[in-house]
Amino acid sequence: MADDYLERIGKLIRDARQHRGWTQSQLAEALGTSQSAVNRIERGNQNISLEMIARIGEALDSEIVSLGYAGPMHLRVVGGRRLSGSIDVKTSKNACVALLCASLLNKGRTVLRRVARIEEVFRILEVLGSIGVRTRWINDGVDLEIVPPAELDLDAIDAEAARRTRSIIMFLGPLLHRVNRFKLPYAGGCDLGTRTVEPHMIALRRFGLDVTATEGIYHAEVQRSSPDRPIVLTERGDTVTENALLAAARHDGVTVIRNASSNYMVQDLCFFLEALGVQVEGIGTTTLTVHGVPTIDVDVDYSPSEDPVEAMSLLAAAVVTESELTIRRVPIEFMEIELAVLEEMGLNQDRSAEYPADNGRTRLVDLTVHPSKLEAPIDKIHPMPFPGLNIDNVPFFAAIAAVAQGKTLIHDWVYDNRAIYLTDLNRLGGRLQLLDPHRVLVEGPTRWRAAEMMCPPALRPAVVVLLGMMAAEGTSVLRNVYVINRGYEDLAERLNSVGAQIETFRDI
Numbered sequence: 001m002a003d004d005y006l007e008r009i010g011k012l013i014r015d016a017r018q019h020r021g022w023t024q025s026q027l028a029e030a031l032g033t034s035q036s037a038v039n040r041i042e043r044g045n046q047n048i049s050l051e052m053i054a055r056i057g058e059a060l061d062s063e064i065v066s067l068g069y070a071g072p073m074h075l076r077v078v079g080g081r082r083l084s085g086s087i088d089v090k091t092s093k094n095a096c097v098a099l100l101c102a103s104l105l106n107k108g109r110t111v112l113r114r115v116a117r118i119e120e121v122f123r124i125l126e127v128l129g130s131i132g133v134r135t136r137w138i139n140d141g142v143d144l145e146i147v148p149p150a151e152l153d154l155d156a157i158d159a160e161a162a163r164r165t166r167s168i169i170m171f172l173g174p175l176l177h178r179v180n181r182f183k184l185p186y187a188g189g190c191d192l193g194t195r196t197v198e199p200h201m202i203a204l205r206r207f208g209l210d211v212t213a214t215e216g217i218y219h220a221e222v223q224r225s226s227p228d229r230p231i232v233l234t235e236r237g238d239t240v241t242e243n244a245l246l247a248a249a250r251h252d253g254v255t256v257i258r259n260a261s262s263n264y265m266v267q268d269l270c271f272f273l274e275a276l277g278v279q280v281e282g283i284g285t286t287t288l289t290v291h292g293v294p295t296i297d298v299d300v301d302y303s304p305s306e307d308p309v310e311a312m313s314l315l316a317a318a319v320v321t322e323s324e325l326t327i328r329r330v331p332i333e334f335m336e337i338e339l340a341v342l343e344e345m346g347l348n349q350d351r352s353a354e355y356p357a358d359n360g361r362t363r364l365v366d367l368t369v370h371p372s373k374l375e376a377p378i379d380k381i382h383p384m385p386f387p388g389l390n391i392d393n394v395p396f397f398a399a400i401a402a403v404a405q406g407k408t409l410i411h412d413w414v415y416d417n418r419a420i421y422l423t424d425l426n427r428l429g430g431r432l433q434l435l436d437p438h439r440v441l442v443e444g445p446t447r448w449r450a451a452e453m454m455c456p457p458a459l460r461p462a463v464v465v466l467l468g469m470m471a472a473e474g475t476s477v478l479r480n481v482y483v484i485n486r487g488y489e490d491l492a493e494r495l496n497s498v499g500a501q502i503e504t505f506r507d508i
């Protein structure tokens with residue numbers, strides 16, 4: 001961009017900011033950057049991306065600089081490049097959304113450290129903001145502060161934001177302690193086939209919540225009651241376990257939850273509840289005993305842990321690009337089975353000594369992946385609830401199997417649609433055969449070729465396609481990557497920092 005152009009944009013931004021009555025620091029906070037960066041932008045001394053112009057336009061609600069915010073975001077990938085160096089894993093989407101919902105339990109101020117700046121979190125923040133919860137990014141946009149109002153304004157709920165996430169379902173647990181009657185829009189999220197919320201209703205009914213669903217709205221009525229015996233979950237699902245925990249946290253008494261998920265996000269939520277003064281026994285097991293407290297009013301400061309699925313994604317990026325890459329801050333307990341399978345496939349990797357995550361509980365390692373000659377595994381790849389191979393990590397095995405010698409059977413029994421989207425890799429030269437909606441046979445190795453295509457409407461398969469593009473020589477285009485931004489913060493920029501060449505652009 002020519003310098004005078006930068007200066008002109010800088011002036012427009014300054015005018016729009018002043019028109020809004022904001023200081024540079026306030027704008028910086030809204031953008032998650034520093035005051036000095038805003039100052040440089042306004043003086044035209046900072047190269048500024050279309051992406052940043054779009055975000056400023058959005059923050060200032062200004063037509064003048066909203067030019068770049070016209071359409072969906074796309075990625076242009078120059079593939080065939082080796083990655084090198086090291087990259088940090090960010091905090092997990094799934095813990096962050098659960099903790100945001102959990103903040104509704106607390107009358108006090110909640111601070112969550114190093115929250116991933118991802119679309120899924122933004123949607124929940126929009127919903128929280130619409131019902132009167134004050135949220136703001138602090139410490140240069142790194143941490144989140146959440147301050148609830150005395151009364152929530154549930155009638156004002158931002159239904160559009162709510163419908164774009166599935167996590168909104170986790171409002172039910174906390175809300176049943178605050179209001180006797182409320183409405184919530186249906187939960188949305190990725191298109192992965194049928195994902196019922198029946199297990200949530202079955203668990204929460206025990207606390208006196210009755211929900212009828214009509215025309216895209218859940219109508220909730222609460223006549224608070226005590227579960228008189230252990231709650232047995234009908235599925236060992238993550239968010240259903242979290243919802244039961246959230247309901248139990250402010251239930252005046254002891255609640256036992258059986259067939260609970262002990263997955264990473266559930267553990268993070270348990271640690272957070274403990275910080276709120278709710279004792280939880282059995283963390284990491286399938287029976288959780290919750291000593292609820294009727295009123296929670298504490299100023300709490302908590303650091304959610306790192307994302308094992310992001311760790312798996314970065315590992316898969318290294319494997320398909322035949323790179324040597326160190327992935328730092330890997331929550332090893334939640335990657336062990338994946339790594340054991342990959343070792344059997346021939347992956348050459350080494351790990352640092354373990355060290356604690358900022359929550360003081362989760363164990364992390366730095367993992368270095370070396371270029372390896374991989375063979376297809378003898379047994380099929382299939383997920384199980386933790387401690388099994390993580391359901392969200394299964395799609396990454398499709399990309400890895402594509403570079404391994406031989407045939408790998410991937411069986412995603414969990415989701416109706418997800419395995420189907422993996423066959424998008426065929427557009428990039430992959431040889432994947434869909435045996436039925438849940439099983440794909442991947443034949444490797446692959447001679448990748450560049451292509452232009454739409455993102456599949458599911459987060460992990462979309463990233464798998466991106467990985468294929470990174471492996472393919474030439475320039476590929478991946479269109480409409482909102483679904484990736486739902487779960488990954490600045491993925492393109494971060495991969496570029498270790499040697500990828502991915503450009504983000506928008507239709508203007």
Ligand SMILES: CC(=O)N[C@H]1[C@@H](OP(=O)(O)OP(=O)(O)OC[C@H]2O[C@@H](n3ccc(=O)[nH]c3=O)[C@H](O)[C@@H]2O)O[C@H](CO)[C@@H](O)[C@@H]1O
Pocket residue numbers: 093094095097166167194195196234235236237238239240265385391392414415
């Ligand atoms: C915000 C969040 O944390 N999302 C995660 C959570 O979603 P969430 O907890 O919403 O997962 P679902 O309730 O949709 O469960 C996933 C699928 O597995 C099936 N199922 C699940 C458990 C079980 O014991 N038996 C069974 O059949 C469900 O019927 C469903 O089809 O868990 C999923 C499964 O780990 C992950 O993919 C999501 O990333």
Ligand SMILES: C=C(OP(=O)(O)O)C(=O)O
Pocket residue numbers: 166167189190192392459460487
């Ligand atoms: C399926 C996923 O998430 P969600 O439950 O948010 O749709 C995922 O993280 O891969």
